[in-house]
Amino acid sequence: MIDLSGLAQPLLDLLSSFGSGVLGTGGPSDGLRSTATNLDQIIALSKSSINNVNTVWDGQAVDAVTAKALRVQTSSATLSDTGTEMATVVDQAAAYVQTGQKELDGIVNSFLAQVSALGPALGTPAGLTTVVASAIDHIGQGMGVVGRVQDELGTQTAAIQDLTPAPSSTSLASVASGASNLLSSVSSSGLSTAASTGSSLLGTVASGLSSALSSSSSGSNGSKTSTGGNGTNGTGNGASAGSSAGSSTDGTGVKITLPDGSVVEAPNEKAATAVRSAIGAVGTPYVWGGNSPGSGIDCSGLTKYAYGEAGVELPRLAQEQHIGNPQVSPGDLMPGDLAVWDGHVAMVVGNGQLVEAGDPVSISSIRTENSGMEFYGFYRPTS
Template identity: 75%
Template sequence: MIDLSGLAQPLYDLLSSFGLNVAGTGGASDGLRSTSVNLDQIYEMGRTGINNVNQAWDGMAVDATTSKALRVQTSSATLSDNGNEMATVVDQAAAYVETGQKDLDAIVNSFLTDVSALSPTLATPAGLAAVVTSAIDHIGQGLGVVGRVQDELGTQTAAIQELTPAPSSTSLAGVTSGASTLASTASSLLSGSGSTVLSAVSSGVSSLMSTAASAATSTSTGTTDTGASTTTGSSSGSDTGSTGTGVKITLPDGSTVEAPNEEAATAVRSAISAVGTPYVWGGNTPGSGIDCSGLTKYAYGEAGVELPRLAQEQHIGHPQVSPGDLMPGDLAVWDGHVAMVVGNGQLVEAGDPVSISSIRTENSGMEFYGFYRPTA
């Protein structure tokens, strides 16, 4: 007599490979979203703290402190955005696994129904042949389901890997705990599924958070443009990160920031494209020669926003943007110099040549008018 349980065993093995734990309330995706909410709360508290510090004090020391805090803001926002996106990916991956489980259950039940229907003929060669044929057919269907789910999860794995950032130079001491939570909650779902095809997704989540927890901060040299000459002074500053409502930009340092609108994003991209251009008083041509107000006027002109020609007259739009609320495209205006915020604690400005440096409010003793948002 043929071993019927042996014929069904490959189907049971396929079903067990999917495990029994699929996403549900309190699962990894919920943990990812919860941690993103916490990171958003940290972001808001940090923004308030930055503004309070800048209201109470000013000078290079405060600029340096603000720079560090706002770089963490950028990283917190990026982690929050990535956490929410990863939660969506994890939910989809779990849905693929759950659908695969249901399909395999149906295949097993279909085979058992065939065996039951053929049971009166199992003692005959024709009956045995029919059972074996049915087993082969159902195992083939089961393997098809496994292959389909593997392909679907491969897409989700690629999505997770795209959310994994390159090592950053930003200090993230304040958000390391949140990063660890994101990694552990994602891993709990993916390992709990019992399916090896999910391991790459788990690895991607862990990689994201470990790289995001790397640390290092830097300061850089700023320039002063009086409209006729260039001098050098050292100070620093920064800006906030993503708000989830604007236009994302990838900066030369690899960080992702968010401009408030398409005009600001276009201006930032245009200004960055002029990096390396030598300083020329009254210059307006990227790649050939340009001065500070020429750079910002050109960049915003590319976005369809007209700015005055003189640096000290470019304090237009939303006045006095607080340091904790800065976004890419905002202008830092002095009485003889102007620069553009690009994100992740940096601005682009015409010096010799046009370069990217740390945001600051101090600039060789010039009067600082404030930060302004031309597109507001």
């Protein structure tokens, strides 16, 4: 008599080793989302702190502090977004395994149902032949499910790899330890290859996230001379402007990758287009009264040109470009906002930086000081 339990055993073993795909409360995706939430809270506090400092303090020193704080704010926002995206990938990987587990369970039940349906014929040569053929067919189906889920998990591990920043320190090690157990917890021997690959990739998540946060918080400011608008030369601190950390309140934010590699979020497509256009003019010589990157440009000509590319009309004179209400606080700056003086104007691009028509057009640290000019404030033309 053929051992029917032996024929079913490979399917039962595959099902038991496959894993359920159920992560449970406090799993890796919860850890990633919790970290993202904590970072969002840090961003909110930093906005308030930046605004308070700028209320009671001014000058080059506070400009340097503000620029650095905005860079950390941008980095925190990027890490928060990355953590949320990673959590989504983790959940999708678990869902793939859950689906595979249900399919394997169905395959096992199908085989057992076919055996039961044979009834008395099970003891005949024809019946035994049918059982063996059915067992081979169902095992093949089971291995097909395993192969497909391996491919699906391969896609998810590739997505994690794309999201993982350069490795460094371990301040988010708790997130890594949870994430590194993802694929081994949702699958074991049936998906050992995929689990090993995924665990290795997910194991770098926290150290990578921590690295970006650590490097951003230790950034330094330089100093640089810029050419003021409308023919006036001004000196300010050096290197890059505007915060991207704040997200648009209406959900219409647009991501921009800056020349330094940081990813920022403009409040809308018009602001994003203006930022891209202004950055595209970097290197253009300063020409008083110039209106286009092709023939030279001045400060207000740059911002007018950039916003013109976005379909937004600005006044020609720098001191008249303080449009958009209400005035934007330093802690709430977003790409596309304008820094306006009584004789100069520059555009915030994000990550503690702004772009302005010096000689030539360049990116520099955000500031409120410009050769003794009166600073009118920050404005959002698209508000």
